[in-house]
Amino acid sequence: MELLSTKVISNEFLGAGFFLLEVENLWGESISPGQFFQIRVSKSFSPFLSRPFSVFFADATSLWFLIKVVGIGTELLSEKKRGDQVSLLGPLGKGFPELPNPTLAAGGSGLGPIYFYAKKVGNFKRFLWGLKSRPPEGLVDLLKELNVSVITEDGSEGKKGLITDFINEQEDRIIYACGPLPMLRNLKNFKTSDVWVSIETVMACGMGLCFGCSVKKSYGLGYFRACKDGPVFNLKDIEI
Template sequence: MPRKIRSERGELIKKRIFGEFGVFTFALPKIAEEVMPGQFVMLKIKDEKDPLLARPFSVFYAEDKVLELFVKRVGRTTTELFALNTGERVNFLGPLGNAFKNAGSSVVLIGGGSGVAPLNFYARKYGFGRFLIGFPSYLEGLFDIFPDGVDIVTEDGSFGKKGYPTDYLSGDEGIVYACGPLPMLRSLEKKRSKNLENTYVSLESMMGCGFGICAGCGVKKRKEEGYFRVCSDGPIFSFSRIAI
């Protein structure tokens, strides 16, 4: 049975900024109660027509009627979000999309930049075997927000291991869950070429509606003609089913 998509106004109750990244905590009782790791919400800051469309964000964590987003500032909506004051309210739609299956605490999680968000929710709810996160550089306080045992990788080596998180995979791991920028996913695809079936990626494509109506979020099917809709067929896919 399809789950109910809720429209809810959420009050910003806490914000923490780390350079171009931020964690935003909203009081959002209905969505927070139902959302599962891997699912996303559509966020619209203002009712105005510009920007017209809401934007998708994976849930970084949810518990006790409170929901957290981990956001990279890149454009209009995210800039407005960073400027929001506590006590202000914004519009949410969710929970949307599929969730990560609970594969237990031996799963390997690998996230790059804002792509760490859905994996953090999985890690905190179900546990993990390894949790590799990649960022360009050290940012004060940023790495303290992740669970104990996380493996930090910075491109410039200013903190943790040096390079990219995919450098630290052998390819022979069991189940891998990943989310991050396209270059990271392409490198993951090469590393895991013999294990694509067990490699699941959450895609951060451009979206219009977020729930299957506009056809604005296609990803090519790997084995057959045609496209999946990232919003309603995903955002999580086995790498063996999609071509990026």
């Protein structure tokens, strides 16, 4: 884990609030899918806290983050231009284990770590991406090579319904997921599957020091720190 100032290579707006931020990779290629970086969104102290983002893809020269604008920090990041300097701390946390043939399930902007797993590790059974409505075309094109099934709640693209409607406990024995909390909670219904989730809690230090990212253990007393013990957890181990 290292805090380094790096250069923005490109920042592409994809539509529907999504943008793809590419920065110089000063951290090398040994980054596991599910690990994340804390990005300082501004040189000033406003906002004070860095924001956590999972790696979308990494090669020897670049790191990519797929980010959805939801507030001040993501808005500021969306305005970064080629050549701007940004400070990144990482790689942080623990990624997905490499079990055989997981079903990959991403919800909305939770696509990042799931896409990275599919690209870097491969060896997955199938890849589902669920959204409320039609995703930006640029992203759909990017996903074509991975044969991703798109599912939208309003039926405007792909199959209509919730992503969990298309998961089958008998077939999907191992599931890797990242997405909004209601989706992850729904996965608790797949009791006989081995479900691993990357959770996107609010974070402060990102390094295990402040307990700002506590997640209740489902057994015994106490809490995990999502930034240090996760963000990838076996769903059986946490209360969400």
